Amino acid sequence: MEHKERNLMSLKAEFHDKGKAARGFKNIMNFIDRNKETELKKLLRFHIPDGVYGQELIERFEIDALLEYYNLLLVAIFAGYVPGKFDEISSKEILAVIRHPSVMPYYNEYYKYKMISYTAEFAEENRYFELEGNSVTISAFNEFISLNRFLKRDKDVELFLGMLDYVWYGDNKISDVIKILSSEEKINSAFITEAEKRTKAQCGVWGFIKYTIFLSQLKDLLNSIDGYPLLQSSFWMFHGYFFERMNSEMKSIFHKAFENLEESFSNPLIFKNLIEEVYGGEAPEDFNEVQLSKFAANAIRQSREDVDYVLDRKWSDPLRDYFGH
Known part of the structure; x- marks a missing residue:
């Protein structure tokens, strides 16, 4: 199990704690913690008829990188690369972000991306997938x-x-x-x-x-x-x-x-x-x-x-x- 924990830390360090995903996490949690649901929903709106440009587009790409990291964790579980369930901290974060009412239309309606729903469901149901990683x-x-x-x-x-x-x-x-x-x-x-x-x-x-x-x-x-x-x-x-x-x-x-x-x-x-x-x-x-x-x-x-x-x-x-x- 120790090597799986180390793998998890490595993934988090590369794909969550720096770059676009880190900025996306900081930005989206700023919206959530300050109860700016309306502003977050506007940022994650559909691009028609109200187009998305400049800084807003950059911020959306950063949030996309964060969502992609959550999905990567689920892929890693199915590979036996990390522990078979989300740890408590990751699960809490995933649900806070993905299941936020201002975020859900973004991937459920506007830009349909089913993998995000699966990742949220895996966390929500506290699922465990057992696979000993192999070569x-x-x-x-x-x-x-x-x-x-x-x-x-x-x-x-x-x-x-x-x-x-x-x-x-x-x-x-x-x-x-x-x-x-x-x-x-x-x-x-x-x-x-x-x-x-x-x-x-x-x-x-x-x-x-x-x-x-x-x-x-x-x-x-x-x-x-x-x-x-x-x-x-x-x-x-x-x-x-x-x-x-x-x-x-x-x-x-x-x-x-x-x-x-x-x-x-x-x-x-x-x-x-x-x-x-x-x-x-x-x-x-x-x-x-x-x-x-x-x-x-x-x-x-x-x-x-x-x-x-x-x-x-x-x-x-x-x-x-x-x-x-």
């Missing part, structure tokens, strides 16, 4: 953390996910990314434009490509823990908000987008640019044009299969069944 689940959880760090670190991915989450960057929004992905000519332009000269929409296209790489890695991770359905489901549900946004906003254009990407990446110069940008290195010197073209086509086809595989809502079923709804 499979612990390794998978550590890999899951690493993948999440990549998403937070990459600015293109951050921008793409922001657009999926209704954020506009100037006049650029998710529909502009979709327009580029729907046109081979516009995709080519996005990939040959120097990084510092790209529009936000072009950066969003790069973010989309990098996000599909993440989805391929997540597919492998999900398959590595076959036999642990609740852990698989919690990995999926942790990112479920953005998966649902992709299903609703982008799935209809996937076929055309990947078809255009396959054509675009058949150009060796563009494919080399992709490798250098995504992997931070150069394309192998011994790749000739024919090899590059074939490799690119196979990579895109596999990526499309991986995206369809991961976005399948079946992954949410085990957690839904566990909580009985």
Whole structure:
């Protein structure tokens, strides 16, 4: 049990006690402790018709990071990485925040994110999940953390996910990314434009490509823990908000987008640019044009299969069944 307690302290130190989550906790508790329910509800309003900009948007992102930490604790429980129930301090904090009447509409109605409800229910019912962490689940959880760090670190991915989450960057929004992905000519332009000269929409296209790489890695991770359905489901549900946004906003254009990407990446110069940008290195010197073209086509086809595989809502079923709804 001692190692699980240490793991819990480590997660709290990295994902709760500093950065956005720490600021989000300080801010939201200031609202709650001072009985500013109306002000908190206004901050966490739906963005239509009253748009959210500037400092308010920053504060919402910080609260999102706090909510994400609570969800990560539940994932860690299903991995056997931390003790099998929330400790008293964490449980009290989770319920004070997630079950606050000014917070609940934020994730239940405006920006539906089911994982938060599951986390609150686990705390509310004082549930206990018994799993002795093993090399499979612990390794998978550590890999899951690493993948999440990549998403937070990459600015293109951050921008793409922001657009999926209704954020506009100037006049650029998710529909502009979709327009580029729907046109081979516009995709080519996005990939040959120097990084510092790209529009936000072009950066969003790069973010989309990098996000599909993440989805391929997540597919492998999900398959590595076959036999642990609740852990698989919690990995999926942790990112479920953005998966649902992709299903609703982008799935209809996937076929055309990947078809255009396959054509675009058949150009060796563009494919080399992709490798250098995504992997931070150069394309192998011994790749000739024919090899590059074939490799690119196979990579895109596999990526499309991986995206369809991961976005399948079946992954949410085990957690839904566990909580009985």
